[in-house]
Amino acid sequence: MDRLSGMEAFAKAVETGSFSSAGATLGLSPQAVGKQVRLLEEHLGVRLIHRTTRRQSLTEAGRELYERVRIILAEVEAVEAVAAHSQAVPRGRIRVNAPVTFGAHDLARVLPAYLAAYPQVDVELTLSDRKVDLIEEGDEVVFRVGPPAEGGLVARPLRPMEFALCAAPSYLAARGAPRVPADLRQHECLGFSYMATGDQWRFVGPEGPETVEVSYRLLVNNGQALLTAALAGLGLLLQPVALTRDAVAAGQLVPVLPAYRPVSRPMHLLYAPDRRITPKLRSFIDFALARFAGP
Secondary structure (H helix, E strand, O other), rough: HHHHHHEEEEEEEEOOOOOHHHHHHOOOHHHHHHHHHHHHHHHHOOOOEEEEOEEEEOOHHHHHHHHHHHHHHEEEEEHHHHHHHHHHHOOOOEEEEEEEHHHHHHHHHHHHHHHHHOOOEEEEEEOOOOOOOOHHHOEEEEEEEEEOOOOOEEEEEEEEEEEEEEEEEHHHHHOOOOOOHHHHHHHHHHEEEOOOOOOOOEEEEOOOOEEEEEEEEOOOOOOOOHHHHHHHOOOOOEEHHHHHHHHHHOOOOOOOOOOEEEEOOOEEEOOOOOOOOOOHHHHHHHHHHHOOOOO
């Protein structure tokens, strides 16, 4: 039998004066309350309540047991309260995956604020530009550039990832600056292995969308390595603004084709659906949406 349920039924029957009143409080029938009390009596081997058709009264054993049962039930309530508080406070480790450039230059800059706001949460951040399987790899949150192709995951839109086309002053001095996107075919372009559009660079200009097919002498799977190559004057760089902004501000790189805006890429925050989402995951999702949600 469930001894705790039996104790609760017994205590309510004592406090309310009848099985009917106890049942109304507990959401049970009088017969169910009576059965719980009888099972408790059988388990203990003593009668707890004298019952007649008109009234009920505690036996001596029942009076002694009732005082102890009150203490036990109060302790159970205290344990449940502690557990509820534990579940309400974000705590534990959360595993996050993000693209390298976004993670290193945007997400890492705001994580100190998140960790300060939630001191009982630890973050394990993995940076990768390859497509990861959230469920298989054990991540709880994934930042993804591009459309959310996976079914069954919750996808929350973030502000799009903006790109910049730029080059070192030394490269432009040696090769000249392109005036329109078609001129890029005659230039050295630095390629990113995970570029969704491959060797096609897309822009929106005064006449609308334009796409130009470029060729790469250097193709790398890491944006930071491409930035280093661009700073050395090796060619034109098309990478997220987050990666290029500091070098442009310092004059180490110069914007190219300012009348043509590189097409941005959608971004999403992905996580598995769960009706009982943990406080730590909820806190991180809310924080990320507040910092990176689109307009």
